[in-house]
Amino acid sequence: MNNVVLIGRLTRDPELRYIPNSGTAVSTFTLAVDKNLSRDKKQEMEAKNQPTADFIRIVVWGKQAENCANYLAKGRLVAVNGRIQTGSYDDKDGKRIYTSDVVAQSVEFLEWGDNANKSESSNQSNESNSSFSGIEGFHPTDNDDIPF
8 A cells, every 4th residue: 555644834836837748737846744753852853953854745636736836835734645656767967866756646725825824813714715716626614603
């Protein structure tokens, strides 16, 4: 079984391109996923200038790729469900470079709006959700209707 579930933040805006002959959309971005470290271990690694997150390249295909490119940005929190794909290529010097990517089967947007990293009032949240009503399969929820 080849199944990966990741939650992390985009390190840059997604890049979107189209495959020449088929016109299929493909989007790529890098996800920073925090390592599950104790507070002491994290502080120790930070003191040694060692990374406390893994940086994983994500590849998304089709309509979902277009949605990622249109609605995600650097710093956004997302959940990715996909599979690991390995590959290789020869660089300009003829050296073999090995790659590992996660090919996304689904990408869930865990934050919305321009102030995604800040706390938002429910009014701001509802305004930002309305701009996503054009996304296939997305239906905004009014938080006032939630009983808790």
